[in-house]
């Protein structure tokens with residue numbers, strides 16, 4: 001039973017990692033492969049934010065309270081549609097920050 005639980009946890013972690021990679025593919029052209037570019041010469045460098053701060057910004061985009069313009073918020077929100085839970089947001093933020101190494 002314990003073994004099965006371990007496998008379950010392992011496979012869901014793999015699934016999340018895969019998902020982050022898939023989602024981030026939509027961001028590369030502006031934020032860069034390592035998330036260290038200023039998108040359209042104006043954004044923050046995502047991978048240089050703290051995990052907490054990046055997660056907060058992502059959450060704000062998803063719940064429409066971002067300080068970005070409406071158009072940018074909407075554009076980002078569409079790309080982030082597969083990330084729904086708070087846990088998912090944290091995993092995704094971790095993934096992005098890990099890209100800079």
Ligand code: HEC
Nearest residue numbers: 023026027030039040042043057058067068069072079080
């Ligand atoms: C078409 C280019 C483009 C794409 C694609 C794009 N972004 Fe951005 N992003 C920007 C720009 C430009 C800004 C800065 C906008 C501003 O501050 O008004 C920004 C800002 C951000 C911010 C900071 C928000 C804040 O509150 O300061 C985050 C986080 C972010 N993007 C994440 C992502 C993620 C994750 C993806 C992929 C799902 C993505 N972006 C895709 C251009 C892009």
